[in-house]
Amino acid sequence: MNLGYLAYKNMVSKPLNLLLSLMLLSLSVSLVTFVFQLSQQLGDQLNKNIAPFDMVVGAKGSPLQLVLSSVLHVDVPTGNIKLKDMTALQNHPFVEKAIPVSYGDNYKGYRILGTETQYLNSYNAKLSEGRLYQKSFEVVVGSGVRSKLNLKLGDTFISSHGLADSGATGHEEHPYEVVGFLESTGTVVDQLLISNLKSIWDAHEHDGSKHNEGFEDKHQEDYEGHDHNEEHEHKDSENHQGHNHNDEYGNEEHENLEITSLLVKFKNPLGMVQLPRFINENTTMQAALPGLEIQRLMGLLSSGVQTINGIAVAILLVSALSIFISLLKTIRERKQELALLRTYGLGIGKLLGLALLEGLFLALLGFVLGWILGRIGVWGVSQYMQASYGYALRINSPELVELFLLSLILTLTIIATLLASRSIFKLNVAKTLSDA
């Protein structure tokens, strides 16, 4: 028989003490690891998603909303902007690339994004199967959507209005066809159905002529704000739309096409300084910097994270205290057993080792339980987020910070055990054995 077995038996012989210490310890561990994973993964995910772009240009409104809707695809857009207004920006010397995006429909809650294939390159999204879209109403499907909706190449579907799965029917005239699947990128692309810009325009053109509610009405209002010249053009384009909606868009038509926003990557860091201010001050559009907005968002979150961490540390200290008290109690209760073990030939060192084993076993078990609880929490939040935002969290293996937490707990336990074990050194074996 080894000391470990004895320590284990001693520990489980007091199940209530064990339960209390374990619960406190695992509660604090699960809190710390859960919050850590959540904030870290959210931050990582956000940063990964905004990384390809330095600036978003869209309709006026909240800059955070613009970033959330156009880059992260979790919020509703602020409105639409005209594609022709973007030409100058696209050709600006500071700009490396400027990708227009347009959206407003969904299929079973997953957004259909109209954009250029360059968008996929920005996220390094490669085809895993099929081909890229070549004409309107062909879509490539992100890996997350594919596994959730179980789509196959050649499948067709009808999109619905809006960005959430309302069950409402939409564009029956224009079913989309799945032509390709994307490899998993770990970014927002995984949660999207991506088509060309024209698909979005074509789909909504019909709505426009039918005077449907929703986005299109809002566009009209936006138009009023523009100068007369634009209004004329708009009317012209309506006439045009009457006859040639299946043809390629002519230059004239291009004048009035709308996009939701433009995603910009700068070539020159000066662009970051000059262009947003210029756009915000001199146009009816707004420019938002995803990096800045996300930093602001994380700043709001981090005070919450700190509060929870503070609570977790307090619980951790209480759990160390509870381990100390329960060890102190058992060592007192077991004084005679310790004296007996001395007569069996166990030196003071071995008895100390026994107490340490018991404490460390408890700490380790508490940590593992807490860690698992924390991961279950992450999994639960991940399920929720996936359902409502299309973002999934990973269940990571233990990370450095968590191992650091483990070593902190082990150190606390060793200190608590040594403090509780002082009486082992002073044990009077003969007297203790006679005092039965």
Next chain:
Amino acid sequence: MVETSNLYYTYEDVTALTFPDIALTPGEHMLVMGPSGVGKTTLLYLMAGLLPPIRGNVVIDGTGLNMLSRKEIDKFRGEHIGLIFQQYHFIKSLNVSDNLHLRQTFPKSTNDKKRLHELAERLGLAEHLSKKVTELSQGQQQRLSIALGLIHKPKLVLADEPTSNLDDVNCIKVINLLKEEAEICKSSLLIITHDLRVMSHFHNRIEL
């Protein structure tokens, strides 16, 4: 060979205890008798190295306990001395079998299941091996205590009233077992007792 010489001990300068010299050859047994308070149990602790004598020495197989450090005495005691206490001491979180097994393990791994079962059989504990120690009757606890003193084949067995809670049948069993074990393992046997049943079986005795 176990020898004591000029052993002297005093509890906080109140009672001064002197002990006659004792010499036991391997396999030899001796009863220690005398009224309460003369230091019978103290003698036992001194011989087991649980109390350091103020004067005098205990030599077991050529090893003087006064030459050993506290740690070395712990180890020596674990290997060579078997103690049978008047009050029973067990590890309560372990069952009967594990308690016996534990005594075999430290410090020398004599992982001998056969001996464990044989001893349990001879002491009528075989069917109680998986019980908790607290579930045993007084008599069973005393027999377990005796088994714990013998299982590691010590050179010196020190027993303090080993038969006080036993009925006649079990008492005879224990006496025979102690004698047999002493014979087989060449153990010296020192028994403190008031029990007339024991006295009639052992003739070598000292009065304190």
